[in-house]
Amino acid sequence: PRPIEALTSALEETARERKRVDVKDAVVHWFKMDLRHTDNRALALASNKAHEAGVPLICMYIVSPQDFEAHLRAPVRVDFTLRTLQVLKEDLAKLDIPLYIETVEKRKEIPNRILELMGEWGASHLFANMEYEVDELRREAAMVRDFAANDKSFEVVHDTCVVPPGNLQTGTGNQYAVYSPWYRSWVAHIHDNLDLLELFDPPAQNPGSAREQFKQLFDAPIPAAPKNKALTKEEKKRFHSLWPCGEHEALGRLDKFCEERIGGYHDKRNIPSENGTSCLSVHLAAGTISARTCVRVARDRNKTKKLNGGNDGIQTWISEVAWRDFYRHVLVNWPYVCMNKPFKPEYSNITWSYDEEHFAAWCEGRTGFPIVDAAMRQLNHLGYMHNRCRMVVASFLAKDLLLDWRKGEKYFMEHLIDGDFASNSGGWGFGASVGVDPQPYFRIFNPLLQSQKFDPNGDYIRKWVPELKDLTSKEIHDPYNRGAGPKAKKKGYPKQIVDHKSCRERALSAYRNGIESD
């Protein structure tokens, strides 16, 4: 069975046993990528359970160095998580709820360690929100059964998508693989089920005795980042001021975006030099805000009070948040997309170039294509890149350099503060034409035209490639072919490492040959 089915059947098959488990001394919520205390479905359920039984709620987070490795977690993302845990610990402590954080070196030991901890706390019920990556679904399916066999209950619920995967089907009963019809169905489904947008309350205050009873959990410190994921002092300073963390920051950012900028989103979202997008991806990835809240808050500002119609900026923004749901649905339906396989099997046989010098030039932002270099330097400096530029550099890596898209996908995960398996794999599938997107492989981005169209004055390039800051708006997109070669050379800016026109031909034939040999 697909991993989601393994978990769903484990939940169904144990439903009766789980219902029979009596609440003992405590109920536990296991935080994963849902680091917020408001609008958190599993946390609200755990709180209700504890409250009804009059026992304390305990919250827990497991730091797993092996998970960080397996998920290619960027050090900046690990740091953001640990900082966020501090905020969450303080928020929960105000409700007399402890947040206990422990490092478990080997991921396969996590389920047993949780059982052990629950034994120590006298806890009977564990709650968590579902994650859709294959390993997590399989692990949790086994845990659900194991808990039931140990006279405990583990309940895992949908929370991260606005519409849980599995709810939307085509007229013929299949899962959607194309965004536009899926999106229409997503909007209609939400309009028919408005409770999907309802806010979950924060957990209730624990009984006063919880402070004494679980003192050691309140006092336990937050572990440091594993050595290979630790930031340097300079990076810490930079990233902490660039990326304030926590759910209050996330909600504040959403409100400000909706107040000041969402109206202009439709027109500005593709211009990387503009502050035109929400920059909420870091929070959506850490779970410091829910997609549900994003959509609800934006919808409430729309004069139609709907997801569509009304303000162009609002509807476009909601349709972008929907992409996040879409790629999760794709991951659930075709789990191999996050296992280094192209969505379309016929794209498995392309002969990629493994030119390490080209790859290094791409990573470091010295390809001689200013828009590509600006974007890669933005990523390396901020842990973030504008969406338009993510598309440009992904296409450039796969098509112009004919490098295996998986190398780019991995580099992104290792550097993004918002690194997210489903969205990253979806984005790379789009950029390299190996994903669900129906655009044919022979539509190849021309980096020069992209640069002129989306950074017409060169402001974005000037910011990230200071060697070119004195060039005119015309010269800056292609210095060596537009008469600014000597100036660029003097400042040490490289010549183009490949010729786009011939690379385009090379890519077309490599893709064609790969598909035909399938």
Ligand code: FAD
């Ligand atoms: P906004 O424009 O304000 O959009 C709001 C939210 O909608 C985003 O925060 C995000 O959660 C969601 N969203 C918007 N566009 C997309 C999209 N195309 N796909 C999925 N969700 C979207 N996004 C990630 O969150 N993590 C990734 O690892 C990631 N990797 C990507 C790799 C490639 C090659 C490409 C082309 C795109 C990738 N994206 C990824 C999608 C997108 O680039 C970012 O979500 C967006 O740039 C984040 O900025 P923002 O929060 O200001 O977005």
